[in-house]
Amino acid sequence: MERISLLGQLTQYFFTGITVGSIYALVAVGFNIIYNVTEIINFAQGEFVMLGGLIMVFFTATAKLPLPIAFFLTVLAVTGVGALMERFTINPLKNATVLTMIIVTIAVSILLKGIAMFVWGKDPYIIPPFSGSKPIFILGAAIQTQTLWVLFITAVVVVLLSFFFKKTRYGKAMLACADDPEAARLVGIRVNIMILISFALSAAIGAVAGAIITPISLMEYDRGALLALKGFGASVMGGLGSFYGAVVAGILLGVIESLCAGFVSSGYKDAVALLLLLLVLYVRPSGLFGNVEASKIKEF
Amino acid sequence: MQKSNRKMLFALIVFLSLFPVVVLNVGAIGHYLDVMIFVGIYSLINMGLSLLMGYAGQISLGHAAFFGLGAYTSGILCTKLSLSPWLAMPAGIFLTALVAYIVGVPSLKLKGHYLAMATLGFGVIVYIFFNEEVALTGGPSGFSDIPGLTFFGLDLNNELYYYILVWSLVVLTLVFSLNVINSRIGRALRSLHDSAVAADAMGVETSRFKLVIFVLSAAYASLAGSLYTHYVGFLSPSSFDFFLSIKLVMMVVVGGMHNIWGALLGTWLLTFLGNEWLHVFRDFDILVYGAVLLAIVMFLPEGLVDLSPKMKRLWKRS
Numbered sequence: 258m259e260r261i262s263l264l265g266q267l268t269q270y271f272f273t274g275i276t277v278g279s280i281y282a283l284v285a286v287g288f289n290i291i292y293n294v295t296e297i298i299n300f301a302q303g304e305f306v307m308l309g310g311l312i313m314v315f316f317t318a319t320a321k322l323p324l325p326i327a328f329f330l331t332v333l334a335v336t337g338v339g340a341l342m343e344r345f346t347i348n349p350l351k352n353a354t355v356l357t358m359i360i361v362t363i364a365v366s367i368l369l370k371g372i373a374m375f376v377w378g379k380d381p382y383i384i385p386p387f388s389g390s391k392p393i394f395i396l397g398a399a400i401q402t403q404t405l406w407v408l409f410i411t412a413v414v415v416v417l418l419s420f421f422f423k424k425t426r427y428g429k430a431m432l433a434c435a436d437d438p439e440a441a442r443l444v445g446i447r448v449n450i451m452i453l454i455s456f457a458l459s460a461a462i463g464a465v466a467g468a469i470i471t472p473i474s475l476m477e478y479d480r481g482a483l484l485a486l487k488g489f490g491a492s493v494m495g496g497l498g499s500f501y502g503a504v505v506a507g508i509l510l511g512v513i514e515s516l517c518a519g520f521v522s523s524g525y526k527d528a529v530a531l532l533l534l535l536l537v538l539y540v541r542p543s544g545l546f547g548n549v550e551a552s553k554i555k556e557f
Numbered sequence: 558m559q560k561s562n563r564k565m566l567f568a569l570i571v572f573l574s575l576f577p578v579v580v581l582n583v584g585a586i587g588h589y590l591d592v593m594i595f596v597g598i599y600s601l602i603n604m605g606l607s608l609l610m611g612y613a614g615q616i617s618l619g620h621a622a623f624f625g626l627g628a629y630t631s632g633i634l635c636t637k638l639s640l641s642p643w644l645a646m647p648a649g650i651f652l653t654a655l656v657a658y659i660v661g662v663p664s665l666k667l668k669g670h671y672l673a674m675a676t677l678g679f680g681v682i683v684y685i686f687f688n689e690e691v692a693l694t695g696g697p698s699g700f701s702d703i704p705g706l707t708f709f710g711l712d713l714n715n716e717l718y719y720y721i722l723v724w725s726l727v728v729l730t731l732v733f734s735l736n737v738i739n740s741r742i743g744r745a746l747r748s749l750h751d752s753a754v755a756a757d758a759m760g761v762e763t764s765r766f767k768l769v770i771f772v773l774s775a776a777y778a779s780l781a782g783s784l785y786t787h788y789v790g791f792l793s794p795s796s797f798d799f800f801l802s803i804k805l806v807m808m809v810v811v812g813g814m815h816n817i818w819g820a821l822l823g824t825w826l827l828t829f830l831g832n833e834w835l836h837v838f839r840d841f842d843i844l845v846y847g848a849v850l851l852a853i854v855m856f857l858p859e860g861l862v863d864l865s866p867k868m869k870r871l872w873k874r875s
Contacts, residue, residue, distance in 0.1 A: 297670075298670035298673075298674070300673075346851065346855065349855065350854075350855065353858075355668075355669035355670065356610065356614065356616055356669070357854060357858060359616060359669070359670060359673050360806070360810055360850070360854050361851070361854050361855070363618075363803060363806075363850070364847055364850040364851035364854055365847070365851065366847075367803065367843060367846055367847035367850065368844065368847030368848060368851060369847075370843060370847070371841065371843040371844030371845070371846070371847045371848075372844060374841065374843060374844070375841055375844055482799060483681070486674070486677060486678060486681065489674050490674075490678070493671070493674070522689070524685070524688065524689040525685065525689060527681070527685055528681075528682050528685045528686070528689075531678040531679075531681055531682050532682065534674070534675075534678050535663075535675060535678050535679065535682075538663075538664075538667060538671055538674070538675050539663035539664075539666075539675075542667065542671060
């Protein structure tokens with residue numbers, strides 16, 4: 258049997274880690290966008306990722322569309338789901354308690370999961386990698402090309418979002434809502450519309466995450482909950498609401514999980530992420546990177 | 558106890574006594590007794606959840622874990638150590654209460670979404686534990702041959718006897734819970750639900766009462782778990798997954814979380830829906846569950862117990 262060097266193993270686990278971590282980061286960013294504008298934690302965030310993956314399967318494998326078009330349509334479709342969710346469930350519930358909001362988003366997540374099971378059944382689906390299945394060898398580790406796609410697209414999303422929140426009118430308006438919805442309303446920002454955009458944008462990011470990870474980890478109808486939980490872990494670790502915190506914490510979480518799966522026990526890899534989540538919640542609810550002044554926490 | 562509660566309790570006991578008489582004499586619904594045993598088991602958990610959610614205003618998305626801890630403790634002690642089920646049951650309750658206490662102290666400091674996620678995370682960790690500790694729990698395939706209950710030589714592994722046992726415990730727990738609601742703790746909890754800050758300012762020890770109710774609700778769930786184990790005789794982790802936690806919360810919300818009777822109503826309705834009347838949908842029950850939950854929260858936020866008062870209000874207005 259061929260012995261793989263420790264360095265090779267480490268590299269392998271590291272790349273697996275940052276790949277999965279990128280997905281957690283994207284989910285965490287999705288949580289943050291909605292949280293910043295509405296102070297709601299959207300329990301259906303993981304379902305957007307699941308839908309992204311499965312709709313991508315539909316457009317590439319079933320409808321046989323070219324990759325870029327399929328990708329675009331997938332993101333568009335899930336964005337629509339996010340917008341509909343906001344219009345029909347969040348928007349009508351003005352002044353609802355936190356408990357009600359939690360239950361509403363859970364209800365939506367169950368509904369989306371149910372619809373996905375109805376449409377795609379219980380089996381996991383896979384699509385071919387975006388560019389060939391021949392791995393690249395780095396330091397004795399075999400890296401799938403899809404990994405590079407995941408990292409590249411995650412980076413693009415992060416850059417685009419930074420640009421959106423720093424430079425565009427809508428982005429700035431959303432930040433203003435996050436800061437103080439009343440004041441935002443007074444200066445003429447339509448908070449109502451900003452909430453709609455936040456859900457649509459979160460859904461779009463979820464869809465991107467789902468579409469790029471499906472070639473690596475497959476996708477089935479009930480994947481959403483665990484993804485949401487870990488994404489939430491990442492967003493809490495990074496300090497709820499903090500954009501870069503979420504990205505760093507997401508990738509960190511992925512790497513820790515992957516190293517644990519490789520060297521300790523693969524069965525407990527999901528538990529590790531959750532234990533970390535609990536620890537951070539208990540010890541430092543402001544997050545690992547949340548120790549900036551209050552205004553900065555909400556800064557994207 | 559309040560007069561209205563006494564009336565309801567009387568009505569419940571009459572219904573419970575007549576139920577087996579009717580059901581056992583109508584062949585087609587004879588198995589409803591079996592379903593009703595599960596209603597009783599889930600009712601035990603949901604009365605605790607109702608106290609926690611409706612009265613203390615705290616959410617738990619991890620109660621399936623407490624249910625599972627009770628079930629596994631009973632199952633393991635009775636098969637591996639051949640302990641009497643009647644000793645294993647309190648042992649399970651003690652262990653579960655201890656775990657709830659350890660988890661509750663830091664968790665209940667968290668609010669709203671954080672608490673929801675923390676309990677959810679806890680639930681999933683326990684679920685993973687059931688799956689991975691194969692030597693102890695039998696892993697994903699679980700273990701069977703768990704002995705049934707006997708009572709002074711009387712074999713209780715018969716639907717009617719088990720029905721009587723489970724529902725007697727439900728009624729006792731209900732009376733106890735109603736007393737808790739009308740006690741000093743109950744009043745403190747209601748004040749906490751309205752405004753924790755105001756309650757604190759009035760000198761109510763909010764954090765202690767929250768913890769008491771959390772531990773109590775875990776103990777109810779553990780008792781339910783033990784009863785489940787000895788009735789089914791078989792355990793596997795999938796009976797205690799995170800979707801069960803969600804379903805339990807759903808039952809409480811659908812019935813009406815600000816009213817302990819609502820928890821019973823919701824449990825009864827959703828268990829019969831899930832086990833019996835939704836069989837046409839088979840695997841797609843999850844779709845129906847989602848739609849029902851969404852509809853209730855959107856249009857009837859106080860749950861089904863609010864349906865007839867709401868109708869009356871609408872009637873008067875028109």
